[in-house]
Amino acid sequence: MNVSYQWLKEYLDLSKVTPDALADKMSRTGIEIEDVAIPETGLKKIVVGHAVVVVDHPDSDHLHVCQVDIGEEELSQIVCGAPNIAAGQKIIVALPGSRITGNAKIKKGKMRGQVSNGMVCSLAELGFSEKVIPKKYADGIYILPEDAVAGKPVFPYLAMDDAILELSITPNRADALSMRGVAHEVGAIYDQQPKFPSFELTEDESDSVENYLKVVVENSQDTPSYTIRIVKDVKVAESPMWLQTKLMNAGIRPLNNVVDITNYILLEYGQPLHAFDYDQLQSKEIVVRKADDGEALTTLDGEEHSLTSEDIVITNGSVPVALAGIMGGLDSEIEDTTVTVAIEAAVFNPISVRKTAKRYNLRSESSSRFEKGINLSTITTAGDHAAALIAELAGGTVVAGTSSQSVLEIQDKVVSITLNRINRSLGTTITIEEVKAIFDRLGFSVVEKEGLFEVAIPPRRWDIEIEADLVEEVARIFGYDNLPSTLPISPAQPAALDNKQRLVRHTRRFLEGAGLSQAISYVLTTPEKATQYMMRESKTTQLEMPMSEDRSTLRMNLLSGLLDNVSYNKARKNKNVALYEIGRVFYKEESQVLPIEEEHLAGVLTGSLLEKDWKGQPKKVDFFVLKGILEGLTASYGLTEKITFVVDKQRDGMHPGRTAAVYLGEKEIGFVGQIHPLAAKAYELDETYGFELNLQAIVEAEKESTVYEAIPKFPGMTRDIALLVDKTITNQQLVDLIYKKGGKYLANVRLFDIYQGENIEEGKKSMAYTLSYLNPTATMVEEEVSKAYDKVTSALIEEYQVVVR
Incomplete structure (x- = not known):
């Protein structure tokens, strides 16, 4: 609800109250003020003009050359393209050097050879939204009333010097969805009775x-x-x-x-x-x-x-x-x-x-x-x-x-409350006289007898029905800032994190260390977005009385909310975005009344994780950047079962050639990949990558005990191997086989190069790995490494018919 400060002054004496002070006071007494805006802010040198002469431009079929009275000795020539301009009109003129909406500066210039000393403005050029511009003037300039004085600032005529208070009305305070309701509220705050002008009906x-x-x-x-x-x-x-x-x-x-x-x-x-x-x-x-x-x-x-x-x-x-x-x-x-x-x-x-x-x-x-x-x-x-x-x-x-x-019977509602109940609820020592004064300021009639108040609530405050409502009213007007502050008294309990809390905190630290920022999205979304990127079949859970259509359905994924957040950032010129979210999704079976809540982890990357600096240009994120982050994260959990990535070409909303399903052992727990270009277009995004994991499954999975080991005293050895393989063979298949045949001293396998193109036959690719060997109890010798290396080579040739280059 937008409330006009000048309109409010018609009912109350606010001569000593500024709009900002009023907004602060109202926010402190229960009705939040989102913003205080003065429409003329940022605009200057915009005045009333009187179009004395209007003739067609000699070199244009739609422009007009106007001689305009702007309160100076001589008329000012302005070229205007509005179809509804005519001689005799009072119009809005932006003078040379003026500022219109968007901080655009108006200069003296020429239009097709004719001098134009400024600009004839429409309401849109003064910042008015298209949805509020009168229909008559939607495609042209606005015509001011005949009594507007040429040369005077235009803002008072358009009430642009008013302050507009944007009220955030909660459902229980619908009485504030009217100027009279707001006037009663402000009157109670400043101990005034609003005076509403009378009207005569003949x-x-x-x-x-x-x-x-x-x-x-x-x-x-x-x-x-x-x-x-x-x-x-x-x-x-x-x-x-x-x-x-x-x-x-x-x-x-x-x-x-x-x-x-x-x-x-x-x-x-x-x-x-x-x-x-x-x-x-x-x-x-x-x-x-x-x-x-x-x-x-x-x-x-x-x-x-x-x-x-x-x-x-x-x-x-x-x-x-x-x-x-x-x-x-x-x-x-x-x-x-x-x-x-x-x-x-x-x-x-x-x-x-x-x-x-x-x-x-x-x-x-x-x-x-x-x-x-x-x-x-x-x-x-x-x-x-x-x-x-x-x-x-x-x-x-x-x-x-x-x-x-x-069939309406209009009468006051009577609610009873005791002074003891008020003071006990608020922790105060308010007197009978103070309570009666508060009810009087609110416009409530009250009868008090031995500390019992019989309060008559007028129909304009239909939200008040029980004792607790009266307690809230007393607290608001008495002032929340005046309520005593006390700490609860309770026995101290030793605090400790459970397994889930520890894992969640570790996940946050890891992802933030990798460059992602935490986001918190709405649990409620649209039915369409709720069913995107689902990891299991489920019915939707919809509210019976949602606040809006955009917040009507419980989400069944986190990724769509993060994509909304990325879209919001991109619209504000922030092209490098890396976000993650830990939260619950809600699945519902056919026979269930209440949904199943499941903890999920999701993330989105777009643009670059690094900024341009003296070392070089930033590199755009890709599938492997995000996969690498996930590999590092899942490895840090110490899971007993292995995390693997399997090509996934069927997942809705994801790129069929750049998406992988994530498995914990034999169980699928999520996916990672590029958002499908069509889905990204719907969110108005560039190339974007995302993942979503069932964090609940990871919490419940078995994990190895954390064992601290000393730094090895003995040096390790490395061997590089380059393989020519069919392009259908995945990195995961090769790595799994290398680990299987690499022997007990094989500590790590790292892919450092992949190549397809010139000098590589069609249908093949070259993949190069570094194999790291380490014996923690003794120095490695060449024969041990060569023997293990040969077993790996033989296995690769036998299993995948590779060519060792």
Whole structure:
């Protein structure tokens, strides 16, 4: 929720409170402020201009040469390509030397031979997002109101000198999804009672709503309250500047005065409204009911939906005209020709609204508020205020009366709590008078008798129901910083790491020593990403009520989350990324209720592990770099069973020629290789390598005891061997055979060269190894090494028909 500081000042005295101080205070009392932004920051020398003369450019079919009054003695010539520029308009002008969005500097120049002293700006060039620019000006420049003064800074007219507080609203504080709700919160913090401007609703007593519509609600549990007001003789037009800027600063696109008023009321009261073109309803009856299976509705976004019997719809008695609480129908939208408006103010079942919004992926400002709850005491007030504003700004006449059906009983909720409970929970010694003052600041009526408080909670705070909620309210206003800090008293227990903790810590140290950084990804992801890079068959585990579609499914791999992290870094010009993650994945069998949790280890490399320096250029990571890291890591575990790498050409999402399955003994525990180019493209990545291992299997595997040995006193010997082999034979096969036949003093085998190309016959490759021999108890002699070396050579020739070069 974006909250305008200037709008908030209409309700409270904040003359001595800066936006930053307000943000800090609110964050300390329970509503986190993500950011405080002033839209004009970074922009300068942008003023109001008056287009006095506009003529076509002599050498262009789309440019215009404009003589613009910018508050100086002489007119300034500016060349403009906007299709909607015309003489007499008040426009936005960036003067020579000005800065527009992106820190771009505007200079004096020429366009096709004509001097241009600056630039005529659109809202996008001032930093406004495309999704909030009024539709009328989406493809051109913005036209300022006629009373804008040429030469004056443009920022006050566009409310760009306002401070926008970005609130991070938790589900339990949905009351702060409105300006009035935030005003009550800020008023409690600064011990003020917000003052909301009154409005006057004048009805045409000669006409009655009964002449227009009758409301029928089939199920009061689905729709506890539904009200319609009629405003006739409406003139649909552009909204006034103050209304447009309030909507844009809140992240909502202005459309026309009628729709903008409903959005304004949504922001002020937190009450979603919907405006129908009455004549397009083609009925004198509104019926709210469940949809029939297969019933069709085309919503305002132009999408046609096949509805189900779980959806609540607004109908004209026969066909749906709106999806209740989510989005209106295209056939009854407000258009320039609309004359009579029907204003809907209602409350719908939050669970049904959420399920429908999720089913059709139609999350809206209205649905988010119905899902989390609304202030039931202001439903009709919000509708009345909207009608009064439409009469004022659109020249309409409000028809007398409302057509409604409601089963709501609006009353304060009473919650009891004792002073002893408050102090015991908070560790404080707050007095009765202090508690009463806190409840008074919150706007809660309270009756106290012998330390027992009977607190009346107004409907605007529907989140408060039990004692613990009152304790939290007292703590917030009293100040979390003022609560005493104490340490728990408990007997000391000797601490020790278990086997899993030791292995995890060792893994972190090893990988960080190899140049990787630890990442922590979300456990919840999309259904598509949850099923990528799976290491076993499993059903997905999905939340019944996820916060968003992107966080709806428990992950079954770590790699997709790491690829998201790499993509995030690459988008910010960080091309060398090396990450690892240790975390749980969640598998689910057909008959299981709860998923199986399994510890995994995954890593991703892209770019280079080394930076360019005086020693030379960095080398890009490849399959062997990542495989080498894994070999070193698994070797350090001291596993009794051998880790082997086997070619894997079938794994989804991985390159078929650069991927290997990882085996512990006979059991597959993971994979390593290059991310398939198509998968990398989907994540907007360059050549990227990754791995994922079942860390749980490694934790549970048998390990050799750690035995410390003295440094050998005797020198070892080495022999090099170069082999010409079929290209189908793998390094692992050769190394396994060398170790098998190399004798008891063979300590290490290292591949140091591989070659294919000129002077090597087709279908062959040359592989060169260094064999290291060491006798820890005596000096090696040539005969011992030669004998062992000959056995290896003979075995290689016999087994793989190699040619020793």
